Amino acid sequence: MTDAVSAEATVPDWRVYPPMELPRILEVALTEIVEHGYDATSVRTIAREVGVTVPALYYHYENKQAILVALLEHAMTTVGGHIDGALADAGDDPVRRLSAVVEATALYMATYRDLAFLDSERRSLTPENRVRYAGHRDRIDGLLRSAIEDGCRTGIFATPVPDSARRAIFTMCQGIATWYRPDGPRTPTETARDYVRIALSAVECRDMRGD
Template sequence: MVADLRPDGHTDWRAYEPVRLPPILAASLDAFDEHGYHGTTVRDIARRVGVTVPALYYHYQNKQALLVELLLGSMNAVLGRCRSAVEEAGPDPVERFGALVECIVLYMANRAPMAFLDTETRSLEPDNRARYIAMRDELEALVQTSVRDAVARGDFTTPYPVDAGRAVLTMAQAVANWYRPYGRLTPQEIAGRYVEIALAAVGHRTKD
């Protein structure tokens, strides 16, 4: 699997190079983005790559296999970066929370087309959907654990830690829906703002 679809495909969780995908996956991503999973045909993907349909099937069993490679690979990549962010942040739950929000927003901005594929979760076959949801649940658990630990220490004052954690995660993931690389803010600037917004949402209490 290519680096952009692996959990260990980064050296610095904040740093991003242009996405590098094999031609078939790159064409599939473009087609799914333009027409949706059900509106895309294998013939269209093959045409974009410049190969025959049988040649495409030599590499991937079917269209579902292409979606699985992209969706699960993308989730693998963001989870790997988030694990690195948590490790770097250390035991302080506020630091972990901030690093996670920053990490997720950076991924959603820098890998927006892949992250946006989350909307096609409904198109996954049952076994594949279960695998993907388990990975998505792990991401939510990282955020929820940091919120719960910070509330227990009195650093966050929200009376609704589970709801607040879920709201923050949803907010961060939604960046993939609207981010455009030609906007006036860089991904890092957006991430910084979202960390501030997220800390306000959980009732962060600064220490004197």
């Protein structure tokens, strides 16, 4: 049996990331994995911190892998819902679509940085779970690709290397979780806007309406 994590497919306001709510087991597991790494985190430690026995924990999650999968599924559902909301507002315009994907992703990375940091633990997934998780990541990558290709086709984006620009944008957004600090000089909103400007520059945008 697995505890369900509440996450809507769409969100009322995609720019708003409320305080994250996770079942207690996942909350503790997230803290332990971020601090010590997946391999060094034990089910026994999670159970002790939660205040349950190991058999009781296994009633909710069959093993440590299931806990990691639940966390990563929640991560992808969360960021995916916000990106979908942003794209719904953006319409068909490539500049606004690219800006929407980057802004929503950057906001997620800065606001839920511990959850976002778990992407680095995808190497710990079993082959089957890794394929499933890769599908989620590929979907976001595909949204970037579509916006960039449409912008290049219409001449709004002048980059001669759209694939390289896409990879650079995707990678830089993911990197936010590794360096962003809530007590730093930039808020998540400011950081997201910075990254939108960088992304539009990367594709050599001729029209900065996404700013």
